Amino acid sequence: MFQYKIFYSPLFREHRPEGYHPENPNRLDYAINGLKEASLWKEELVEEPSDVSVEEILTIHESRYVERIRNLSSGFSYLDPDTYVSPGTWEAAQRALGAAKEAVNAAVKRKGLYLALVRPPGHHAGKSGRAFSAPTLGFCIFNNSAFATHTLKELTGEALVIDFDAHHGNGTQEIFWNDPDVVHIDIHERDIYPWSGYPHDVGGKGAEGSKVNIPMPHYSGDDDYILAWNRIVLPILKEKRPGIVVVSAGFDGFTGEMLTTLRLTERFFMHAGASLSKYSLAMIFEGGYTVGLMRGLPAFVRGYLTGEGWREPSEPSYDAIKTVENVLEIQREWWRL
Numbered sequence: 001m002f003q004y005k006i007f008y009s010p011l012f013r014e015h016r017p018e019g020y021h022p023e024n025p026n027r028l029d030y031a032i033n034g035l036k037e038a039s040l041w042k043e044e045l046v047e048e049p050s051d052v053s054v055e056e057i058l059t060i061h062e063s064r065y066v067e068r069i070r071n072l073s074s075g076f077s078y079l080d081p082d083t084y085v086s087p088g089t090w091e092a093a094q095r096a097l098g099a100a101k102e103a104v105n106a107a108v109k110r111k112g113l114y115l116a117l118v119r120p121p122g123h124h125a126g127k128s129g130r131a132f133s134a135p136t137l138g139f140c141i142f143n144n145s146a147f148a149t150h151t152l153k154e155l156t157g158e159a160l161v162i163d164f165d166a167h168h169g170n171g172t173q174e175i176f177w178n179d180p181d182v183v184h185i186d187i188h189e190r191d192i193y194p195w196s197g198y199p200h201d202v203g204g205k206g207a208e209g210s211k212v213n214i215p216m217p218h219y220s221g222d223d224d225y226i227l228a229w230n231r232i233v234l235p236i237l238k239e240k241r242p243g244i245v246v247v248s249a250g251f252d253g254f255t256g257e258m259l260t261t262l263r264l265t266e267r268f269f270m271h272a273g274a275s276l277s278k279y280s281l282a283m284i285f286e287g288g289y290t291v292g293l294m295r296g297l298p299a300f301v302r303g304y305l306t307g308e309g310w311r312e313p314s315e316p317s318y319d320a321i322k323t324v325e326n327v328l329e330i331q332r333e334w335w336r337l
């Protein structure tokens with residue numbers, strides 16, 4: 001049996017909106033209840049993480065941005081039309097980075113699945129806030145997945161991160177854009193927020209091929225995603241043999257989640273989990289707001305822990321096949337695909 005642990009703090013609830021906002025503390029209840037129903041949440045599995053220092057935050061974010069978040073956390077305000085800061089944001093965001101770091105440290109020590117069940121989310125946060133052409137920070141404050149990736153690179157010299165949140169992980173990509181030692185594979189719905197992550201975006205000068213973007217068609221379902229996963233993600237993992245993988249894990253592509261048109265179900269998430277059971281995972285929580293957390297999150301964990309749920313795609317759409325072929329053609333310059 002693999003080691004399985006959850007890094008979680010009640011402080012993650014203290015970042016909270018005034019009035020309705022999809023990114024709110026109830027998300028943690030959806031996630032915890034979903035895990036409980038699948039017998040994947042037990043008190044003895046849960047560990048309270050420590051905070052990171054400000055110097056550590058500065059390894060991924062610029063000091064002006066970090067100070068701005070700290071100062072704004074004295075009250076309630078909006079950084080942009082999507083993203084709020086509240087009293088408690090600073091403490092939650094700082095401890096979320098601690099959870100991401102501890103998930104990586106644990107994954108390096110012993111093979112298993114280490115879930116950093118954190119808020120606020122992070123993958124849209126770039127070095128100084130908004131990343132690339134994004135209009136907003138998309139509910140994110142500090143980039144937990146990037147910090148996990150940075151921590152892993154410090155420990156082992158290189159890192160690989162897979163982001164399957166329905167939206168492109170533009171912040172993570174911006175932070176490591178010129179770093180050839182960080183492989184970032186990102187599968188997401190195309191042509192939605194944050195309007196980046198196209199197949200030709202392969203990394204900056206000297207880092208070409210280290211960034212792999214798979215922008216899936218609107219309305220993609222399990223077979224479409226499994227096709228892309230089996231044809232692109234898994235062969236790169238096989239070639240790279242990373243040992244430890246950072247997973248930027250969002251469940252907002254689950255059918256019924258409303259923020260996107262994707263129609264993923266337990267089938268994809270269980271397959272994804274099962275296919276990664278060779279590796280030790282630092283799994284960093286990103287998006288997912290309701291049903292995806294109740295059903296997609298436990299399916300992924302169960303897939304990883306049991307190794308069951310592996311599938312071949314049976315009926316991918318023509319558009320998904322074309323998308324995968326396009327990415328393969330571009331990435332063959334750097335990978336054996």
Ligand SMILES: [Zn+2]
Nearest residue numbers: 165166167287
């Ligand atoms: Zn998302």
